[in-house]
Amino acid sequence: MADAHAAVFAYVGNWKIDGDDLGITICNLNSATGALEPLKTVMPGICVGAMYLDRDRDILYCADERSNNPDLGPGSGGRVFAFRIDPETGDLEEMSRNSAYASLTSYITTDVARDYLLATNHARPIQITTAERDENGMFRVVPVADPATTALFRLNPDGGIGEICDIHHHHALGSAPHRRSAAAHCVVPSPDGRFFVVCDKGTDEVLLFGIDRDTHRLIVAGRLAEPDGTAPRYAVFHPSAPYFYVNHERAPFITTFRYDEKGRVERLAEAEMLPADGAFALAEAEPSDLLFDPSGRFLYSLVRRCNAISVFEVNAGTGGLQRVQTLSIEGDNPRGAAFTADGKFLLVALVGTAAVASLGVQPDGTLVDTGRRTSFTRPGCVVVRAG
Secondary structure, eight states: OOOTTSOOEEEEEEOOTTOSSOOEEEEEEOTTTOOEEEEEEEOTTOOEEEEEEETTTTEEEEEEOOSSBTTTBTTOOOEEEEEEEOTTTOOEEEEEEEEOSSSSEEEEEEOTTSSEEEEEEOOOSOEEEEEEEOTTSOEEEEEEEOOEEEEEEEEOTTSOEEEEEEEEEEOOBSOTTSOBOOOEEEEEEOTTSSOEEEEETTTTEEEEEEEETTTTEEEEEEEEEOOTTOOEEEEEEOSSSSEEEEEETTEEEEEEEEEOTTOOEEEEEEEESSOSSSSSOGGGOEEEEEEEOTTSSEEEEEEETTTEEEEEEEOTTTOOEEEEEEEEOSSSOEEEEEEOTTSSEEEEEETTTTEEEEEEEOTTSOEEEEEEEEEOSSEEEEEEEOO
């Protein structure tokens, strides 16, 4: 049971693809006011694409979103890290690191049993030119895309990252000139641990994976096509009901899916993210982070360019969403967010403003901007460790 008087820490990941002087900023968090006090920044060579906190073992996992691994040289892709948290000071001690085996590592998580670590690699939106002989012995040009992947690693008994055991390659769809490169952007586990959802922004697919624990391999359990050009970005599972939700980087709506224990998935509905009253430029909307509040009653989606946050009340019986608020936020490019453990504050990373906003959460799920901003180098994601 958590100590009510123990320190509460927040970890802010600074993000700019292939950037320098970024790293993870360790902060004290005032639970009563939502105020952040930056203490120190560690590992400045990491471009923090995403973080995942194993709360039981006090381990912070981090995705280094880059195309040039400093450990291996140019063109060698991203990295994954595990850090042990000092519960007294919040300090991070590196436990292990590994190559992500592809470029632009965009998301990281563990399975529910904490036997495996999974990471998605978004890949660069480029193609290189290769050549090969055809069946007639003639050379032909073959364009090859930077491979987007979902990688599976074993976790050591102490939670450190072990060897990689499988890589799923996400394949481009179509052919030139309309070829769409794959871009795996997130991987999230179902609460029962049976499945993982991966969103592929490039191919407009949502994939359902399982793990064969005998062979330590990823199994594709299903593929779901979202509307062309919508770029599914993030997914989140309902904490107790058989639904998951997906938002889209190129379209302001959320899709509700129902799933069962056999991995069968049904697409149920779409919920518009923004009001159609002209208050927001719908064509410019770029939804980003997607998360439930600690109670599981409300779902929140950040919207970049419009600089807004939409709040939905969730019907746990039907999976339905009812938008109850769209809040304009003072600041630019809201990319990532995290709730305090008691759900009273939502911390929002504003990349363009180089600040984290502390928003108050009302009992009805709606948000109030406290006006409190804390400056960081380039904040892209936030994790909160309760005392």
